[in-house]
Amino acid sequence: MNARIPSILRASQRALEMWGVIVAFVILFAVSTFNQGFDFLNPENFRALLNSNAPVGILAVGMTLVIISAGIDLSVGSMVVLAAAIGMTTMNSLVENGTSELNAVLLGGAVTILAGTVAGTFNGVLVVFGRIAPFIATLGGLAAFRSMSLAIADAGEIRSQSATMFSALGRGGVPIPGLLNSAGKPLTLSYSTVIFFVVAIIAQWFLSRSRFGRQLVAVGANETAARYAGISVSWVRLRVYSIMGLLAGIAALVQSSRMNSVSTSQLGLGSELDAIAAVVIGGTTLRGGFGRVWGTVVGVLILGMITNILTISGVSPYWQGAVKGAVIVLAVLVQRTSRE
Amino acid sequence: MVARSNPISSSAQAHKAQEDLNREILVVNSVTVDYPGVRALDAVSLAFRTGEIHAIVGENGAGKSTMMKVLSGVIRPTSGTIMLKGIQRQFTRPSDAIRAGIAMVHQELHLVGTLNVAENVLLGREPTRFLGVAVDHQRQHAVAGALLRQLGSDFDLSTLACDLSIAQQQFVEIAKCLASDARVLIFDEPTAVLGEVEANRLFVVMRRLRDEGRCVIFISHHLDEVISIADRITVLRDGKVVQAFSRNTSGIVQCEDGSIADEGRLAHAMVGHELSSIYPEKLYATCTSSAIELANFGATNKSHGISFSVAAGEILGIAGLVGSGRTETAEAIVGIRPCEGVLRVEGREIRFSNPRAAMRSGVAYVSEDRKNRGLHVTLSSICNMMLPSLDKVTRLGGIMIDSQSEQRISKNWIDAFQIRCARPMQAISSLSGGNQQKFALARWLEATPKVLIIDEPTRGVDVGARGEIYRIIAQLAREGLACIVISSELPEVIGIAHRVIVMREGRIAGEIPSERLALKDCQERIVRIASGLPEESVASK
Numbered sequence: 001m002n003a004r005i006p007s008i009l010r011a012s013q014r015a016l017e018m019w020g021v022i023v024a025f026v027i028l029f030a031v032s033t034f035n036q037g038f039d040f041l042n043p044e045n046f047r048a049l050l051n052s053n054a055p056v057g058i059l060a061v062g063m064t065l066v067i068i069s070a071g072i073d074l075s076v077g078s079m080v081v082l083a084a085a086i087g088m089t090t091m092n093s094l095v096e097n098g099t100s101e102l103n104a105v106l107l108g109g110a111v112t113i114l115a116g117t118v119a120g121t122f123n124g125v126l127v128v129f130g131r132i133a134p135f136i137a138t139l140g141g142l143a144a145f146r147s148m149s150l151a152i153a154d155a156g157e158i159r160s161q162s163a164t165m166f167s168a169l170g171r172g173g174v175p176i177p178g179l180l181n182s183a184g185k186p187l188t189l190s191y192s193t194v195i196f197f198v199v200a201i202i203a204q205w206f207l208s209r210s211r212f213g214r215q216l217v218a219v220g221a222n223e224t225a226a227r228y229a230g231i232s233v234s235w236v237r238l239r240v241y242s243i244m245g246l247l248a249g250i251a252a253l254v255q256s257s258r259m260n261s262v263s264t265s266q267l268g269l270g271s272e273l274d275a276i277a278a279v280v281i282g283g284t285t286l287r288g289g290f291g292r293v294w295g296t297v298v299g300v301l302i303l304g305m306i307t308n309i310l311t312i313s314g315v316s317p318y319w320q321g322a323v324k325g326a327v328i329v330l331a332v333l334v335q336r337t338s339r340e
Numbered sequence: 341m342v343a344r345s346n347p348i349s350s351s352a353q354a355h356k357a358q359e360d361l362n363r364e365i366l367v368v369n370s371v372t373v374d375y376p377g378v379r380a381l382d383a384v385s386l387a388f389r390t391g392e393i394h395a396i397v398g399e400n401g402a403g404k405s406t407m408m409k410v411l412s413g414v415i416r417p418t419s420g421t422i423m424l425k426g427i428q429r430q431f432t433r434p435s436d437a438i439r440a441g442i443a444m445v446h447q448e449l450h451l452v453g454t455l456n457v458a459e460n461v462l463l464g465r466e467p468t469r470f471l472g473v474a475v476d477h478q479r480q481h482a483v484a485g486a487l488l489r490q491l492g493s494d495f496d497l498s499t500l501a502c503d504l505s506i507a508q509q510q511f512v513e514i515a516k517c518l519a520s521d522a523r524v525l526i527f528d529e530p531t532a533v534l535g536e537v538e539a540n541r542l543f544v545v546m547r548r549l550r551d552e553g554r555c556v557i558f559i560s561h562h563l564d565e566v567i568s569i570a571d572r573i574t575v576l577r578d579g580k581v582v583q584a585f586s587r588n589t590s591g592i593v594q595c596e597d598g599s600i601a602d603e604g605r606l607a608h609a610m611v612g613h614e615l616s617s618i619y620p621e622k623l624y625a626t627c628t629s630s631a632i633e634l635a636n637f638g639a640t641n642k643s644h645g646i647s648f649s650v651a652a653g654e655i656l657g658i659a660g661l662v663g664s665g666r667t668e669t670a671e672a673i674v675g676i677r678p679c680e681g682v683l684r685v686e687g688r689e690i691r692f693s694n695p696r697a698a699m700r701s702g703v704a705y706v707s708e709d710r711k712n713r714g715l716h717v718t719l720s721s722i723c724n725m726m727l728p729s730l731d732k733v734t735r736l737g738g739i740m741i742d743s744q745s746e747q748r749i750s751k752n753w754i755d756a757f758q759i760r761c762a763r764p765m766q767a768i769s770s771l772s773g774g775n776q777q778k779f780a781l782a783r784w785l786e787a788t789p790k791v792l793i794i795d796e797p798t799r800g801v802d803v804g805a806r807g808e809i810y811r812i813i814a815q816l817a818r819e820g821l822a823c824i825v826i827s828s829e830l831p832e833v834i835g836i837a838h839r840v841i842v843m844r845e846g847r848i849a850g851e852i853p854s855e856r857l858a859l860k861d862c863q864e865r866i867v868r869i870a871s872g873l874p875e876e877s878v879a880s881k
Contacts, residue, residue, distance in 0.1 A: 209740050209741055209743075210739050210740055210741060211730045211731075211734050211738060211739060211740070211741055212739070214723065214726075214727070214730060214741060215727075215730070217719065217723070218716055218719065218723070218727055221716045221718050221719055222712070222716050222717075222718075224712060224713050225712065225713050225714065225715060225716050226716070226727070227676070227694065227695065228676070228695055228705070228707050228713045228714065229695070229716075229727040229728050229783070230694070230695045230696040230698075230699045230727070230728045230787075231696070231727065232694065232696055289716075289718055289719075290718070
């Protein structure tokens with residue numbers, strides 16, 4: 001079928017499959033700059049853009065790995081709220097029982113991450129040992145984890161009892177030398193952004209250089225062949241869902257510390273779709289066996305920039321979903337692979 | 341050009357009364373196909389006739405598959421034309437070719453597993469009632485049944501396709517082609533997945549289709565089959581027609597100059613030089629301690645009471661029909677399937693729960709199904725190469741892969757096995773069957789096994805590479821590896837194994853010791869055992 005397409009066209013199609021996400025990013029960046037000028041290029045805008053997208057970004061990094069293994073995790077948004085609710089409740093009861101604030105925050109944070117990991121591992125157990133399709137198993141989680149957190153707080157908000165330390169974690173950051181904000185203070189790169197990038201770099205390294213990454217790709221590309229090659233498919237898949245849970249826990253910590261509270265009905269709502277969208281825009285194939293974390297990071301930025309651009313130009317938030325949807329479909333169309 | 345300029349006026353079918361026979365139905369005129377960097381077909385001209393079985397042979401990469409893709413509308417040629425029944429045609433997609441009456445029975449079968457036989461046969465052309473709203477199941481059964489009977493096969497039409505054997509699935513595929521009233525049927529290596537008996541049944545069907553005045557195009561790597569069944573043979577090499585053979589009135593296959601052609605002549609035309617015997621010299625093992633021993637072993641529900649032992653340096657052949665439980669037994673040994681009975685590796689009783697555990701104890705299994713099980717076709721050659729032995733190239737406590745040592749190891753095997761691949765990073769699917777198979781072997785050898793089980797070592801592998809693979813296996817045995825070779829190709833098992841056991845219906849039905857392998861009637865003996873006939877042949881009575 002391909003012989004019909006001239007080779008130059010085919011080569012450029014390949015290139016688009018590979019680098020399309022970068023091209024889209026550059027175009028979007030140029031359009032934003034042209035439209036909004038300094039409003040967009042303002043470092044404070046970038047800071048806000050990164051900061052607000054970091055939690056979804058952290059989830060999307062994990063989602064990339066899950067999707068490469070030919071799986072999916074629909075429960076990430078609910079995992080975030082459950083982990084945050086459990087962590088926050090723990091922290092608050094520690095504070096009320098007279099534990100020092102530092103210890104309460106540290107323990108609460110650890111419990112948040114642990115809760116996410118446990119929830120993720122539970123998904124993995126369902127998929128691997130229960131032999132339930134990932135879509136169904138995590139659809140169950142999507143409903144159940146959210147419901148559990150609603151039950152914990154009677155569908156309300158859990159406010160942090162930590163006076164300063166917990167929110168300092170969410171609001172603070174690393175000062176960027178040489179950049180000042182509009183109030184004349186040093187501009188900071190928020191901790192959430194730093195965590196996002198660190199997580200992404202580690203995940204990309206693991207994907208391309210580690211044994212686990214290689215096995216993950218092999219399992220995603222062809223599970224049977226992987227088993228015949230002596231790879232423990234169950235162990236690989238279990239681990240990838242645990243890692244997803246771990247990252248959901250980290251995202252929960254980032255979110256709850258920023259708000260200094262957990263809204264059990266709102267936190268993480270719809271995050272699974274944003275995360276999957278970022279992964280798809282980034283060029284990871286939904287059927288598994290091929291993917292890259294760096295693409296996902298650019299995908300997160302693209303999604304963030306679209307929201308940013310629409311907000312600055314005063315487009316109604318009701319319309320923003322339509323634009324995002326169009327971009328996601330476009331991304332899949334452009335990257336639709338001619339292989340196979 | 342070659343084939344066209346030598347019309348065979350007195351072919352074996354000329355005596356048939358039908359006027360429809362021996363008419364040029366499909367003519368290919370100087371067709372060229374260019375792939376990026378490769379000319380797959382170079383001005384090929386060929387004529388296919390009604391009422392003939394026309395075999396196309398050639399090594400992998402000679403252009404056979406490309407030719408068939410052109411005929412079945414999968415690709416459009418760069419230049420050249422196709423004439424069907426005297427009218428110039430241009431197929432832009434496979435459905436065009438099917439509508440014009442050219443149907444292909446693919447090597448990979450494409451039945452819908454959840455539908456039954458009758459539904460599969462008439463898929464897309466279901467007879468209907470109530471103004472085309474409801475499927476007429478009675479007529480569907482009647483029509484599909486008639487088509488299958490026409491093929492001489494008679495099985496339950498309400499069986500689900502996923503419950504059929506591969507041979508049965510193939511018959512359903514053929515019936516599908518007949519349902520579309522195809523006048524030209526292309527068989528792409530149909531016998532690759534069939535055992536001897538099933539293949540013979542297929543040949544009966546092919547002859548019947550020919551006698552009905554259809555044009556049967558047959559692609560095969562098995563030269564003996566080609567010689568025995570084809571009315572005309574076209575040999576492709578490097579995208580060109582290099583030689584044509586035809587069967588004369590007395591049923592003997594001849595070259596253009598009239599001399600008698602045999603498999604050797606065909607092989608010679610295919611590779612361009614004489615092949616010395618492709619089987620290496622057998623060196624019998626001196627070691628007697630058994631590397632692997634099975635006692636009353638079996639794959640649950642698939643095979644029973646299997647007992648044999650293979651010494652280090654010995655090659656044991658396992659022959660038998662497809663479905664006789666050979667592959668299942670091998671899979672049970674390495675823990676892919678549940679098993680029963682006793683398994684001993686180097687004298688120690690053991691049972692593996694998965695291929696990983698088997699590999700740790702030095703037992704490796706090279707699957708017969710390269711595409712779906714043996715290799716990851718979408719991944720690179722290096723990646724495929726290293727998967728079973730990633731432990732060997734990791735640093736930082738087994739976490740990180742050292743890409744340099746990984747490349748070095750792959751390079752060593754590429755050199756050692758003379759694997760032809762442009763870049764080790766390219767997807768392994770772009771390599772020929774032979775080179776893929778060498779990678780599939782090399783990856784397990786890198787894991788340094790003591791026992792190697794190779795299932796169908798040369799399926800889909802061309803003649804040249806076959807010889808190389810046989811030499812590799814012989815060399816491995818010489819170095820002390822215990823090899824078990826499972827194969828449906830009798831000359832292969834006989835040619836390479838030191839000893840052959842024959843399986844039938846999940847049990848060992850007979851054994852051919854080394855001293856009898858060299859005897860002339862050996863092949864016949866194996867066929868008789870495999871199909872449940874008395875072992876002594878008619879000839880020896």
